[in-house]
Amino acid sequence: MAVAKAINKVSDLLDKICSVILVAMLAGMVLTTSLQIICRVFFTALSWSEEVTRYLLVWSTFLGAGCVYKKGGHISVTFAQEKLPQKLQKVAQVLVHLLCGALFAIAVYYGFKYMDKQGTQLSAALRIPMSLMYMAIPLGCGALLLHAFDAIIQIFVKKEVAGE
Structure with missing residues (x-):
């Protein structure tokens, strides 16, 4: 039970960290694109x-x-399961x-x-190493793997709690 709580806490913490990083990245995308538009129109691209x-x-x-997987937000077909x-x-x-x-x-x-x-x-x-860009694949899929492992554990933990 303690291991399950620890894995869940790590998964939750990773989700919060990734959420903050995502907001910063999306803001960076908006700012960079806006700056590009302004520079292209008024100056040099x-x-x-x-x-x-x-x-x-x-x-x-x-x-x-990973953030969407953690919250169960990916599209799914559940009619057979239900x-x-x-x-x-x-x-x-x-x-x-x-x-x-x-x-x-496998993706990791x-x-x-x-x-x-x-x-x-x-x-x-x-002129930055492409390994920094390709690192997104194993790190992102590693987070997904952790969240999948946590989801499996939580299914069993909820079963034990309900049975008590």
């Missing part, structure tokens, strides 16, 4: 703004997926989270491999 916006979008996509008896619904939920967790684990593994393979390149405008 910025050479780096599209790259910054693109990389912020990639990072916000991977971090945002037809099952209560106990089988829990089994189906666990199987879905296990399947998602397997996908996330191959994300690190891709980051190592392609990370030595430099970005065109900013």
